[in-house]
Amino acid sequence: MVRIPWSNSYLPGPTHPPVSRPKRILWHLRNAEGAIAVKDVVAFFERERFDIIYAQSFARMQPAIYQAARQLKLPLCVHLRDYALMCPRTSMYRRGGNCRKPCLDCRILTIKAKCGDGEGITAISVSDAVRQTFRRHNVLAKAQWHTLHNTNTSLQHFNRDIVGRTRYVSSEFTLGYLGSLTEEKGIADLIRAFKSISGNGKARLLVAGRGRADYTSFLQDLAKGCAVEFLGYVPSDVIYARADAIVLPSRWHEPQARILVEAAVYGVPVIGTTMGGTPEILSQHRTGWCYDPHGQGNLVRLLRQALAMGPERWWQERDLNFPGIAAFKGTAEASGYYDRLEEILQSAAG
Incomplete structure (x- = not known):
């Protein structure tokens, strides 16, 4: 594990004590600008000599991940498990309802996180519903898309x-x-x-x-x-x-x-x-x-x-x-999850 400095005031999460509205606003503005320094990510990528960058749960490291990969001409594969590239809350849910589209403040706060138009990027979604949502809102529109359901846990x-x-x-x-x-x-x-x-x-x-x-x-x-x-x-x-x-x-x-x-x-x-x-x-x-x-x-x-x-x-x-339960292929071994993931990454690496 390599730690890179993250410059913001607190770590968010459902168990974090409530903070004042001004503090939340400042946190989101800092995160939108980039709480991770691009130079730190570039140095890490150069030191390790990666062939491809595979990024999961990476929205709070944006735009540094995307910019560093582009700067070094490294292939980038993003694995999307939420809507964080469009919504800082990650859920597109606000004031008791689902958002039909990203609201103005979300569009402003995620403008740098979106990885451009997705040209040259490989995107993996955990469901087709996620893929459709991103495509509907023209985010990563030019990416090469794949869907992998969450069958990645080994039987052990x-x-x-x-x-x-x-x-x-x-x-x-x-x-x-x-x-x-x-x-x-x-x-x-x-x-x-x-x-x-x-x-x-x-x-x-x-x-x-x-x-x-x-x-x-x-x-x-x-x-x-x-x-x-x-x-x-x-x-x-x-x-x-x-x-x-x-x-x-x-x-x-x-x-x-x-x-x-x-x-x-x-x-x-x-x-x-x-x-x-x-x-x-x-x-x-x-x-x-x-x-x-x-x-x-x-x-x-x-x-x-x-x-x-x-x-x-x-x-x-x-x-x-529920006739599908007995034969359900829900483990990594039964579903061939990692074989499929390897195929996607090898293709993305070129």
Whole structure:
């Protein structure tokens, strides 16, 4: 690991304490100008004599990565897992809704990060939905595009004791949520839906993840009186070992949650929204149910359907209702992920 100085006031993230609006504005302006010095990146690239630059989660190192690669005439391959090149928040979600296009301040703050028109760049997206979003907004329009779903985790990193689960573990139907506790993730929608169907006492919701203290407190108040357990950060296999279904209630156009892949590897169906790249796994591979989060009662209807079956029947009929789970190629070995990635990088290197 090589560390390069990053000149800004704080590291952002969902667990970072709130800061004042002026401090946020200054942070974004500094980041937009470039918090990484091009000369530092050039020196690193020259020292290591790379044949190609493969950049992931690199938006906050822009425009230095792009400018250094161009200066040294190095091929650049960017792996896109969010919308950070168009939106400093990375989500294109603002004031309770999805942005139809990058707003003016986002366009200003990301103008240097966009890698020009993409000429000569190879771009990999984690879902076709991400690729379409970038192309629709004319970002990296001239890049050579590829899509690789998030099947890059080796089998050895999964808990083999529960890979390919086929049985329930409790007479109580258990729903699981894994992810950040933020508005755009839709966790409040899930809690409200769960409250409306959990009156018979035969269901439980496990919530694993962290968020800012004020929003977490709001969610805990919302869940009072219901069988909702807030577990904080726990290893994901703790949830996969107990849950009969995972719920992914995203409001935003989530590029592609790893949960979609992990859950299928563990044998657990997912109930997720039609937003972003989610249907590319759930609908196309038939590993779960999709619902439109804008339709009133859609999530409630699916939760009621699942709970009406009960854990025993749910698992007995899993392969009938979700026929793609048993044969799902969700590990790096089964999907040939790294062979495909190597082909893309070799082609990009020329």
